[in-house]
Amino acid sequence: MEWLPSPTPVRLLEQPDPSYPMPAPERLLAAYRAMVVGRRFDAQATTLTKQGRLAVYPSSRGQEACQVGAALSIGADDWLFPTYRDSVALVTRGIDPVQVLTLLRGDWHCGYDVPSTRTAPQCTPLATQTLHAVGLAHGEARKGRDTVALALIGDGATSEGDFHEALNFAAVFRAPVVFLVQNNGYAISVPLAKQSVAPSLAHKGIGYGVHSEQVDGNDAAAVLSVLETAVAHARGGGGPFLVEAHTYRMEPHTNADDAGRYRSPDEVERWKQRDPIDRLGRHLRQAGHLDDAEAERISAAAEEFAAEVRTRMQEEPVVEPADLFRHVYAEPTPQLVEQLAQLRAEQEAL
Incomplete structure (x- = not known):
């Protein structure tokens, strides 16, 4: 059946797959740079939570x-619909890193300009943005544009009704949307085995008539190749495409989570051996596209990037407490009017 995914996740770095072309060396080197910078940014953001700079x-x-592959597989005019865990994808897309962290800082706004970046706000409720992605993609197609929407979700989101509604709507209307499921093994603390007994999450697309594929999510070359194929399929009028990337979350769910309560150190160590940056780095070195000097330059650029983020995040944001009441309703309710008056009275008493 044409909709069936590969029986095993697509890999390219260690075992080339004739169904998918190996990305050009310059594309892989660009992905490597973005991954190194992204990991350093991620580590810096984690540190900022310990300093109280992020909530x-x-x-x-x-x-x-997965993060970098998603950002690099779509064009500037395409739309990205991220989750709360996809900050590295946004940074790779070129969005100001401090703006990316604004929402996680506790602001009411996502921090960046949605229309100009063509990136939806990072979504915390599971799978709700999949419907938004499908609606936007369908609308763009009706306007005669070749825009593609890429929706990022985790494995836990595939257990939500919104995900299935989005697949069905996208298939019926042949919406140019790509769904990327980052299957990192756990929905917070719930392992995949307690979420689904399907052969793979990619198989969930079959019942809706959605082309599907599964890929080794720690193989940057395979992720990029599969996603570019999926995006081209959607852009060319082939309808939606579902991609499941098998990967792993090395850190806890958030800084408030104790991952040691539901997974073993041995499991984490096994996945460390499949580190996506190390794997791509080895491939580039063996192919003669990366040497020590270039690796050091990339590392230095990542440190410089993190230092700038750190410095800018130390600046206290200018906030207006009344913003808490803005845009909640078109017309404020009596309760909000009363609460705003109380706030104003407290401010005047200071």
């Missing part, structure tokens, strides 16, 4: 191939 931060360490 919360969901790390994506270990998932860099």
